[in-house]
Amino acid sequence: MTTTTQIRLAAYPVGMPQDSDFETVTVDLPALADGQVLLRTIYLSLDPYMRGRMSTAKSYAASLQLGDVIVGGTVCEVLESRSPYFAAGDIVLGYAGWQTHSVADAKHLRRLDPAQAPVSTAVGVLGMPGFTAYSGLLVLGKPKAGETVVVAAAAGPVGSAVGQIARAKGARAVGIAGGPEKCRILLETYGFDAAIDHRSPTFVDDLAAATPDGIDVYFENVGGAVTEAVLDRLNLYARMPVCGLVAGYNATEAPAGPDQLPGFFRKVLTLSLTVRGFIQSDFVPTHYKDFQRDMSGWIRGGQVHYLEDIVDGLERAPEAFRGLLTGRNVGKLLIRVGDDPTAG
Amino acid sequence: MTTTTQIRLAAYPVGMPQDSDFETVTVDLPALADGQVLLRTIYLSLDPYMRGRMSTAKSYAASLQLGDVIVGGTVCEVLESRSPYFAAGDIVLGYAGWQTHSVADAKHLRRLDPAQAPVSTAVGVLGMPGFTAYSGLLVLGKPKAGETVVVAAAAGPVGSAVGQIARAKGARAVGIAGGPEKCRILLETYGFDAAIDHRSPTFVDDLAAATPDGIDVYFENVGGAVTEAVLDRLNLYARMPVCGLVAGYNATEAPAGPDQLPGFFRKVLTLSLTVRGFIQSDFVPTHYKDFQRDMSGWIRGGQVHYLEDIVDGLERAPEAFRGLLTGRNVGKLLIRVGDDPTAG
Numbered sequence: 144m145t146t147t148t149q150i151r152l153a154a155y156p157v158g159m160p161q162d163s164d165f166e167t168v169t170v171d172l173p174a175l176a177d178g179q180v181l182l183r184t185i186y187l188s189l190d191p192y193m194r195g196r197m198s199t200a201k202s203y204a205a206s207l208q209l210g211d212v213i214v215g216g217t218v219c220e221v222l223e224s225r226s227p228y229f230a231a232g233d234i235v236l237g238y239a240g241w242q243t244h245s246v247a248d249a250k251h252l253r254r255l256d257p258a259q260a261p262v263s264t265a266v267g268v269l270g271m272p273g274f275t276a277y278s279g280l281l282v283l284g285k286p287k288a289g290e291t292v293v294v295a296a297a298a299g300p301v302g303s304a305v306g307q308i309a310r311a312k313g314a315r316a317v318g319i320a321g322g323p324e325k326c327r328i329l330l331e332t333y334g335f336d337a338a339i340d341h342r343s344p345t346f347v348d349d350l351a352a353a354t355p356d357g358i359d360v361y362f363e364n365v366g367g368a369v370t371e372a373v374l375d376r377l378n379l380y381a382r383m384p385v386c387g388l389v390a391g392y393n394a395t396e397a398p399a400g401p402d403q404l405p406g407f408f409r410k411v412l413t414l415s416l417t418v419r420g421f422i423q424s425d426f427v428p429t430h431y432k433d434f435q436r437d438m439s440g441w442i443r444g445g446q447v448h449y450l451e452d453i454v455d456g457l458e459r460a461p462e463a464f465r466g467l468l469t470g471r472n473v474g475k476l477l478i479r480v481g482d483d484p485t486a487g
Numbered sequence: 488m489t490t491t492t493q494i495r496l497a498a499y500p501v502g503m504p505q506d507s508d509f510e511t512v513t514v515d516l517p518a519l520a521d522g523q524v525l526l527r528t529i530y531l532s533l534d535p536y537m538r539g540r541m542s543t544a545k546s547y548a549a550s551l552q553l554g555d556v557i558v559g560g561t562v563c564e565v566l567e568s569r570s571p572y573f574a575a576g577d578i579v580l581g582y583a584g585w586q587t588h589s590v591a592d593a594k595h596l597r598r599l600d601p602a603q604a605p606v607s608t609a610v611g612v613l614g615m616p617g618f619t620a621y622s623g624l625l626v627l628g629k630p631k632a633g634e635t636v637v638v639a640a641a642a643g644p645v646g647s648a649v650g651q652i653a654r655a656k657g658a659r660a661v662g663i664a665g666g667p668e669k670c671r672i673l674l675e676t677y678g679f680d681a682a683i684d685h686r687s688p689t690f691v692d693d694l695a696a697a698t699p700d701g702i703d704v705y706f707e708n709v710g711g712a713v714t715e716a717v718l719d720r721l722n723l724y725a726r727m728p729v730c731g732l733v734a735g736y737n738a739t740e741a742p743a744g745p746d747q748l749p750g751f752f753r754k755v756l757t758l759s760l761t762v763r764g765f766i767q768s769d770f771v772p773t774h775y776k777d778f779q780r781d782m783s784g785w786i787r788g789g790q791v792h793y794l795e796d797i798v799d800g801l802e803r804a805p806e807a808f809r810g811l812l813t814g815r816n817v818g819k820l821l822i823r824v825g826d827d828p829t830a831g
Contacts, residue, residue, distance in 0.1 A: 195757070200753070200757065363752070366749060366752050367749065370752070371748075385752060385755050385756050386756070387756065388749070388752055388753060388756055398744070398745060398746045398749060399744045399745060399746065400742070400743045400744015400745055400746055401742060401743060401744055401746065402742045402743065402744055402745065402746050402747050402748070403746050403747070403748040404714075404715075404746070404747040404748045404751055405710060405711065405732070405742060407748055407751070408707070408710055408714070408729060408732055409544070409732060410764075411729050411762060411763075411764035412729050412730070412731065412732055412764040413539065413544065413764070414764060415763075415764045415765055415766060415769065416762075416763070416764050417761070417762070417763045417764075418755055418760075418761070418762040418763070419755075419759075419760070419761045419762070420754075420755035420756040420757070420758060420759045420760050420761075421759055422759060425759065
């Protein structure tokens, strides 16, 4: 009998998730049925959307119930298989969540080829965050060569991919991040045309200076004060794909006034703006193959770079997740739950 | 030498336009050049967008300068022609603005056939307001049969067309209007499935009762408190074409808090909403022919009805315009500047 150690939702967080909102338990896993495999988690991806699942607000995805294992994309090793499609030793992409071991139906897994790319990228630049950037920017943002694309949280896995894809398409990429170190990475690692520190007292002026021709696409994944400054720079017909609002995920009440909503709608009207919320999974049937081909090509061609921030040990997931919500990490945040047998 | 009496912008209004924001002058018109015609205004269309032109805020359209004649669509009679395309006595659609006579280039005019439809409809149900409804609803709102479409200012020329087109496409049409008389018209004249009075103390509950399956398309032409109630009823993937915000056109500052903008973006994200500002003229090249064909057919077939509210005398335009902004009139508001020789 194999056991798994799981982190479960113990309470719906109010504001920033606390340790007491999680509980760690070790339980036996059921025996494998036909078509199932036993998995050992190697990497657990931590992503901002998880905060939304820890809430009962109406959303595209069902809320977690109290007692549920926290969800999450994972890279796993197959320990045992009762499926003809997988064998022990295979490395697979799955959705095991915050736990060390799991039983999964083979049909929900995809085999990874360590010779093609480091397996961790399957939950990063070649996985959900990369596809969020790709589908949101290209399907909804539709940047044309010479246009200006702005993205916040630009040093994160989604934002950095947005900027680099924008440049691959001939657009000007302007990244917004918190602090000079992240801004340096935007310019030196990711090749943004300009990097702006939203913590700077001159942020609004810096944004204006970096967008002399206004903003044609604002890829929204942050919200809050950054968004308000960006709105003032939008051009006619600007597009605004909305994939996340990490600045407000822990908000417990509407912020104080004045009410910015009427002014926002005035901009939507007078600038013929397109504002479009989306979840990347809606574009998987139509655009995932193109993404895999394009993104692999850009990585091989040196047009797209990525950074990873790897934290060892499942028990550190809650703390690391809080850091993610406050912008502490640089690069794709991964929990290394167990050894990576493919690592060089 | 022909003279024209014009109403010009004397000052940018602060809040509701006052009589002192307008000035009336009578001036000589220039002699006709080749390709020009002399026009006598029959009908002047009054529309909410004009309030936006009386402002210096950034917009898709240039602001009026102080001293400019107020803009507006007009139905005119040709008095004299130096164009081979028009003859004296022709009735034409033009854009003469708030004045009794004008000189226009023939290329900016379109001849109207009084035998096809009352000429006043060229600035109403068969003109800009009708096309605003048609293009916004069908190109951007894309209602499917069985879906629920909600429109505010539903007794107005745009809103009433939105509801009737929605029904022609098999959708459920719910109209919001101010007061029981307008609501009665929605049901009896325009055939909406439900009509809701936004002035009623039970408005929010009434809206919920009228939209048991939620809202799939909200055609936004009002803004303010109505919009906030609608947002709470939107379904996943709801579409929100934004063609006007008459509730806020006279606002001089952002309303008091709390700030609803973060909560709005949360809805955009979690419901995968599409919010799209537009101006009908952007769709003229691609959809105007279809509109003329479809709308004429619906009027002939009894699927689309329209009402007109005709005020006699150019001098009453400022007062009538204020009434328009406060929802005083029912039906398409027209100033009859001069006799209609085609009227039966």
